[in-house]
Amino acid sequence: SQKIEQNSEALNIQEGKTATLTCNYTNYSPAYLQWYRQDPGRGPVFLLLIRENEKEKRKERLKVTFDTTLKQSLFHITASQPADSATYLCAPVSGGSYIPTFGRGTSLIVHP
């Protein structure tokens, strides 16, 4: 069955450091993969999308990589700030259904 794995333990880092979050998937052939941010009590907010033929995508302090051989995406936040503290969700989108399917998310806590 299809499975999406994100670190279940919270990631604690110091302000200014780079945060790296991991998303592994099995039994998927995603046409693309999305990353969202979710704050407590609120809906997810889209951050970045990376296609299967792209290795890396950047947007300001954010960087996403996509390795279809390893079946893994990495999400980086450079120069992290306390305001980056949130839960980050990855969502591979299969070429068949085209329905975003979400992992459990990883909680990021940036300490001042």
Add this chain to the structure above:
Amino acid sequence: NAGVMQNPRHLVRRRGQEARLRCSPMKGHSHVYWYRQLPEEGLKFMVYLQKENIIDESGMPKERFSAEFPKEGPSILRIQQVVRGDSAAYFCASSPPGGAHMNTEAFFGQGTRLTVV
């Protein structure tokens, strides 16, 4: 341009009652997705609709749950004869014409938190 609007934000129902959750997509969006989120769990896909059509309902329980997206008006997720296990946050998302085939993101509402007592 208003975002995706969900109402009510909070809904309390007694066991056995019906819950109706509404979602107005962003202007110009014709695709709607419904997800359920339990505490400490991820978003679970329920149903994908276009105007007047259910495209994929593979994530929706066969009994008591139904969804519609009429030509006019919001999308409705209906839960009949609610049970305590239905307590969760229900999120709606919308995307432009072409849906996810266009490699676009989904825009989420703030959710409806259903509590069954």
